[in-house]
Amino acid sequence: xxxxxxxxxxxxxxxxxxxxxxxxxxxxxxxxxxxxxxxxxxxxxxxxxxxxxxxxxxxxxxxxxxxxxxxxxxxxxxxxxxxxxxxxxxxxxxxxxxxxxxxxxxxxxxxxxxxxxxxxxxxxxxxxxxxxxxxxxxxxxxxxxxxxxxxxxxxxxxxxxxxxxxxxxxxxxxxxxxxxxxxxxxxxxxxxxxxxxxxxxxxxxxxxxxxxxxxxxxxxxxxxxxxxxxxxxxxxxxxxxxxxxxxxxxxxxxxxxxxxxxxxxxxxxxxxxxxxxxxxxxxxxxxxxxxxxxxxxxxxxxxxxxxxxxxxxxxxxxxxxxxxxxxxxxxxxxxxxxxxxxxxxxxxxxxxxxxxxxxxxxxxxxxxxxxxxxxxxxxxxxxxxxxxxxxxxxxxxxxxxxxxxxxxxxxxxxxxxxxxxxxxxxxxxxxxxxxxxxxxxxxxxxxxxxxxxxxxxxxxxxxxxxxxxxxxxxxxxxxxxxxxxxxxxxxxxxxxxxxxxxxxxxxxxxxxxxxxxxxxxxxxxxxxxxxxxxxxxxxxxxxxxxxxxxxxxxxxxxxxxxxxxxxxxxxxxxxxxxxxxxxxxxxxxxxxxxxxxxxxxxxxxxxxxxxxxxxxxxxxxxxxxxxxxxxxxxxxxxxxxxxxxxxxxxxxxxxxxxxxxxxxxxxxxxxxxxxxxxxxxxxxxxxxxxxxxxxxxxxxxxxxxxxxxxxxxxxxxxxxxxxxxxxxxxxxxxxxxxxxxxxxxxxxxxxxxxxxxxxxxxxxxxxxxxxxxxxxxxxxxxxxxxxxxxxxxxxxxxxxxxxxxxxxxxxxxxxxxxxxxxxxxxxxxxxxxxxxxxxxxxxxxxxxxxxxxxxxxxxxxxxxxxxxxxxxxxxxxxxxxxxxxxxxxxxxxxxxxxxxxxxxxxxxxxxxxxxxxxxxxxxxxxxxxxxxxxxxxxxxxxxxxxxxxxxxxxxxxxxxxxxxxxxxxxxxxxxxxxxxxxxxxxxxx
Numbered sequence: 001x002x003x004x005x006x007x008x009x010x011x012x013x014x015x016x017x018x019x020x021x022x023x024x025x026x027x028x029x030x031x032x033x034x035x036x037x038x039x040x041x042x043x044x045x046x047x048x049x050x051x052x053x054x055x056x057x058x059x060x061x062x063x064x065x066x067x068x069x070x071x072x073x074x075x076x077x078x079x080x081x082x083x084x085x086x087x088x089x090x091x092x093x094x095x096x097x098x099x100x101x102x103x104x105x106x107x108x109x110x111x112x113x114x115x116x117x118x119x120x121x122x123x124x125x126x127x128x129x130x131x132x133x134x135x136x137x138x139x140x141x142x143x144x145x146x147x148x149x150x151x152x153x154x155x156x157x158x159x160x161x162x163x164x165x166x167x168x169x170x171x172x173x174x175x176x177x178x179x180x181x182x183x184x185x186x187x188x189x190x191x192x193x194x195x196x197x198x199x200x201x202x203x204x205x206x207x208x209x210x211x212x213x214x215x216x217x218x219x220x221x222x223x224x225x226x227x228x229x230x231x232x233x234x235x236x237x238x239x240x241x242x243x244x245x246x247x248x249x250x251x252x253x254x255x256x257x258x259x260x261x262x263x264x265x266x267x268x269x270x271x272x273x274x275x276x277x278x279x280x281x282x283x284x285x286x287x288x289x290x291x292x293x294x295x296x297x298x299x300x301x302x303x304x305x306x307x308x309x310x311x312x313x314x315x316x317x318x319x320x321x322x323x324x325x326x327x328x329x330x331x332x333x334x335x336x337x338x339x340x341x342x343x344x345x346x347x348x349x350x351x352x353x354x355x356x357x358x359x360x361x362x363x364x365x366x367x368x369x370x371x372x373x374x375x376x377x378x379x380x381x382x383x384x385x386x387x388x389x390x391x392x393x394x395x396x397x398x399x400x401x402x403x404x405x406x407x408x409x410x411x412x413x414x415x416x417x418x419x420x421x422x423x424x425x426x427x428x429x430x431x432x433x434x435x436x437x438x439x440x441x442x443x444x445x446x447x448x449x450x451x452x453x454x455x456x457x458x459x460x461x462x463x464x465x466x467x468x469x470x471x472x473x474x475x476x477x478x479x480x481x482x483x484x485x486x487x488x489x490x491x492x493x494x495x496x497x498x499x500x501x502x503x504x505x506x507x508x509x510x511x512x513x514x515x516x517x518x519x520x521x522x523x524x525x526x527x528x529x530x531x532x533x534x535x536x537x538x539x540x541x542x543x544x545x546x547x548x549x550x551x552x553x554x555x556x557x558x559x560x561x562x563x564x565x566x567x568x569x570x571x572x573x574x575x576x577x578x579x580x581x582x583x584x585x586x587x588x589x590x591x592x593x594x595x596x597x598x599x600x601x602x603x604x605x606x607x608x609x610x611x612x613x614x615x616x617x618x619x620x621x622x623x624x625x626x627x628x629x630x631x632x633x634x635x636x637x638x639x640x641x642x643x644x645x646x647x648x649x650x651x652x653x654x655x656x657x658x659x660x661x662x663x664x665x666x667x668x669x670x671x672x673x674x675x676x677x678x679x680x681x682x683x684x685x686x687x688x689x690x691x692x693x694x695x696x697x698x699x700x701x702x703x704x705x706x707x708x709x710x711x712x713x714x715x716x717x718x719x720x721x722x723x724x725x726x727x728x729x730x731x732x733x734x735x736x737x738x739x740x741x742x743x744x745x746x747x748x749x750x751x752x753x754x755x756x757x758x759x760x761x762x763x764x765x766x767x768x769x770x771x772x773x774x775x776x777x778x779x780x781x782x783x784x785x786x787x788x789x790x791x792x793x794x795x796x797x798x799x800x801x802x803x804x805x806x807x808x809x810x811x812x813x814x815x816x817x818x819x820x821x822x823x824x825x826x827x828x829x830x831x832x833x834x835x836x837x838x839x840x841x842x843x844x845x846x847x848x849x850x851x852x853x854x855x856x857x858x859x860x861x862x863x864x865x866x867x868x869x870x871x872x873x874x875x876x877x878x879x880x881x882x883x884x885x886x887x888x889x890x891x892x893x894x895x896x897x898x899x900x901x902x903x904x905x906x907x908x909x910x911x912x913x914x915x916x917x918x919x920x921x922x923x924x925x926x927x928x929x930x931x932x933x934x935x936x937x938x939x940x941x942x943x944x945x946x947x948x949x950x951x952x953x954x955x956x957x958x959x960x961x962x963x964x965x966x967x968x969x970x971x972x973x974x975x976x977x978x979x980x981x982x983x984x985x986x987x988x989x
Contacts, residue, residue: 168472322374339378427467553615854930
C-alpha cells in the first residue's frame with residue numbers, strides 16, 4: 001500500500017501537546033497466525049448466549065473464510081481467538097494465571113481493551129480482552145476493521161492496548177425513516193417504525209466500529225401521557241381518545257423495544273428536549289401561560305421526569321433552554337422561557353432535585369446533561385460563549401461536587417463556523433463536560449461535497465484535552481439544524497460518504513489524539529474505494545484539499561475573521577454568524593448584510609474576490625485527482641457519486657465566486673467611484689447570470705442535495721443591472737425639479753416685493769404653482785412668517801397633501817426599484833406608516849392644543865402638521881441628488897453606525913440636525929396654528945413624543961423577546977403569511 005503523504009502543509013492554531021494514551025507493555029513472541037485457515041473463536045460459557053456476545057462473535061466468525069465458535073470449556077484447536085477478560089473467559093484466566101499472558105487492567109479507563117498474539121498449549125492464539133463488555137466489542141471490531149480488512153500483514157504481530165480518556169462518546173441515533181406522526185389512527189407510521197427497529201442492529205454495529213458508547217434520542221414529549229399528574233384523573237392533560245395520547249402510547253411501546261435492545265449492549269442512553277416543550281393540551285392545562293413562577297409548571301416537569309424514567313431505561317436527560325420552535329411538526333412546540341440567570345439556575349436546581357429523588361427512590365444513577373447553546377435571549381443568552389455568565393450559572397453546582405450534572409458545549413464560540421475561536425467556557429470548573437462537533441456541517445454544504453475536518457478535530461482534541469473536566473464528545477452523525485435535501489440518511493440510505501470520512505477520522509482520533517491524519521485518511525479510502533495505490537494517493541489529496549476549498553469558497557476572509565456582535569436591551573448576540581453573505585444556503589441580496597461584508601473588505605477587495613476563484617481552482621484539481629479510477633474501485637456506485645458531488649461543488653463555487661466579485665466590486669464602485677471596480681462588477685454580471693442559469697438547469701430539481709437558493713441573487717442582479725440605472729436618472733431629474741421648485745420660490749419672493757396683493761392672490765393655475773413654490777421656500781427660510789400667513793388662509797382640501805405626498809412618492813420610488821417583487825406590500829406599508837404618523841401627531845396636537853386653550857380646527861391642524869416632514873424631505877432630496885437613491889450607501893452608514901462606531905458620529909450629526917429642525921418647526925407651527933405661547937407649544941409637542949416613546953418602550957421590553965422567539969419558532973409560517981399577503985395585495989391592486 002502506498003502511504004506517501006501529499007505535498008501539503010498544515011499550520012496548527014495551537015502548540016498544545018497531544019494527550020498521551022496509556023499503553024501497557026508486554027513481552028510476547030510474534031507468531032504466525034493463519035487468518036485464511038480454520039479459526040476457532042472461544043467465548044465464555046456464561047456469556048456465549050447473550051445478545052451482545054452473539055452479535056460480536058458472529059461478526060468475528062463471518063470475517064474469516066472458515067471459522068467456528070466454541071465456549072471456554074473446549075480445548076484449544078487450530079489457530080484460535082480467545083474473547084473476553086479473565087472474569088468471563090476461563091481460557092483467558094488460565095493464560096493469565098499460568099503467566100503466559102500479562103493482563104493487568106489496573107488504571108485502564110472504561111471500555112479499554114487489549115489485542116495480542118501468543119502461543120498457548122502449542123496453539124497460535126489472538127487474545128481480545130476488554131475491561132468491560134463494551135471493551136470486548138470495540139476490540140472485536142477494531143480487530144476486524146483495522147487488522148483483518150486494512151492491515152492483514154500485521155495479524156501475526158499484534159500487541160496493542162487501546163484506551164481513551166473520553167468516557168462519553170456520544171452520537172445521535174440515526175432513525176433513517178420518518179417515524180413520527182400521521183393524522184389518522186394509529187397516528188404513527190407503523191411501516192417506518194418497523195423499518196427503523198429492524199435497523200437497530202446496524203446502529204449497534206456502527207457504534208462498536210466507531211467506538212461510540214452513548215446514544216441520544218429525541219421525542220421526549222411523545223413519551224409522556226401524564227396519567228399520574230393528578231391522582232385519580234389520568235386524563236387531566238390528554239383525553240382517553242386524544243390523538244396525542246394514542247400516538248404517545250405507541251411511541252413508548254416502540255421506545256421500550258429500542259432502549260431494551262440497546263441496553264443489552266451496555267450503551268448509555270440519553271433523551272433530549274428543549275425546556276419548555278408543550279402541546280396545545282399542556283398549554284391549556286397550564287392556563288395558557290408559560291410562567292417559570294407557576295407551581296403547576298414545576299409539578300408537570302417533575303412528573304414528566306418521573307414518568308419518563310419509570311417507563312424507559314434512559315440513563316440521562318439532555319436539556320436545552322436557549323432555542324425553541326416546532327419540534328418536528330404536529331403541534332409539538334418548545335418555548336424559550338428560562339431567560340435569566342436566576343431562572344436558569346432554578347431550572348437546573350429543580351431538575352437535579354427531581355432526578356435525585358428518583359435515584360434515591362429506585363437506587364438508580366440517572367443524570368442531567370445540560371446544553372449551553374443559546375441564541376442571545378435574556379441575560380443568560382450568552383451562556384454559550386461568556387465565561388462570566390457560565391460561572392454565574394454553574395458555580396453553585398460545581399461547588400457541590402456533583403457527578404450527575406454534565407455540561408454539553410459546542411466546540412466554537414458560536415455555531416459551527418470557521419474562523420471562530422474555541423469556546424472559552426470549555427474547561428471552566430470541574431463539572432464533566434462533553435464537546436459538540438458536526439460531521440456534516442450544515443453551513444458548509446452539509447456533506448453534499450467533501451469537507452474533511454480531521455486536522456481541525458485533532459487540534460481541538462489536543463487543546464481541550466488539557467482540561468481535566470473534558471470527559472467526552474458528541475459527534476453529530478444524524479441530521480442537524482436544517483437540511484433541504486431528501487433521500488439521505490447517514491448509515492441508512494443515500495449518499496453520505498464525505499460525512500462518513502469525518503465520522504471515521506473522528507472515531508479514530510477519539511482513541512488516539514496523536515494518530516497520523518494521513519494514515520487515517522488512507523485507511524478510510526481503502527475501506528471505501530479499494531487498495532489501488534494511485535487512487536489512495538490521489539483521494540488523500542482530495543480530502544486534505546477539501547478543507548481549504550470550503551474555507552475559501554464559502555467564507556469571505558476579511559469579514560469572516562472579524563467579531564461582530566449585536567447587543568440590545570432585549571437580547572444579546574455575542575457573535576454574529578460570519579457567513580452571512582451565503583447564510584443557510586441562500587446567497588443574500590440584503591444591503592444591510594452585503595454592505596457590512598464590503599466594509600470589512602474595503603481596501604482589500606481584490607484579495608477577497610481572488611479567494612473565491614482559488615476555491616474553484618482547488619475543486620477543479622480535486623476533480624482531476626479523483627477522475628479515472630472507475631475500473632480500479634471496489635464500489636463503483638459510491639465512486640460515481642463522489643465524482644457527481646464534486647461536479648456539484650464546482651458549479652456552486654463558480655456561481656458564488658462570480659457573485660462575490662459582482663457585489664464586492666459593485667459596492668466598491670458605489671462608495672469610492674473607482675472606475676476599475678465598475679469595470680470588474682460589470683464584467684461579473686454576464687458571468688454570474690450564466691453560472692446561475694447553469695446551476696439551476698443542472699441542479700435545481702435534484703432533491704438529494706441541500707441545494708443553494710438563487711432567488712436573491714436574481715434580485716440583486718435586477719437592481720444592479722436594470723433598476724438602479726433607471727432610478728438614478730429619475731432621482732436626478734426629480735432632484736433638479738425640486739431644486740427648480742426652490743429657486744422658483746426664491747424668485748417669487750422678489751416678485752412679490754414689487755406686486756400687489758391682488759396679483760399675489762391670482763386664481764390662475766400657473767400662479768397656484770408659483771405660489772406653492774413660494775410657500776415651500778418660505779416654510780424653509782422663514783417658517784415663523786410662513787405659519788403666521790398660513791393661519792390666516794382658508795383651509796382647502798388640496799392643501800392637505802403637498803409635502804406628505806412628495807415624501808411618499810420618494811419613498812415609493814425607493815421601494816419600487818429595490819423591492820420590485822413585493823412592491824404592493826411595501827406600498828401598503830409606506831402608506832400606513834406615513835399616513836399613520838401624520839394622523840397620530842396631528843390628532844395629538846389637536847387634542848392637547850385644545851386642552852391648552854388653542855383655537856384651531858382638526859383639519860387645519862393636519863394641514864400644519866404635514867410640514868414636519870420638510871427636514872426629511874430635504875434630506876431625501878440630498879440623498880436623491882448626490883447618490884441617486886443608492887440605498888447601499890445609506891445602509892453602509894446605518895450598519896456602520898451599529899457595528900462600527902467610526903461611522904456613528906456622522907450619522908448622529910445628521911440625525912441631530914434633522915431632529916433639531918423638526919423641533920423648531922414643531923414649536924412654530926403649533927404656536928401659530930393654535931395662537932398660544934411657545935411654552936405651551938413645547939408641551940403640546942413633547943407630550944405625544946413622550947407617550948409614543950413610552951408605548952414603544954413598553955411594547956419592546958415586554959414583548960420584543962416574545963416576538964423574537966415567535967419569529968424563530970414560526971419562521972416558515974410567517975414566510976407563508978407574507979407570501980399570501982403579497983399575492984392578495986397584488987390581486988387587489
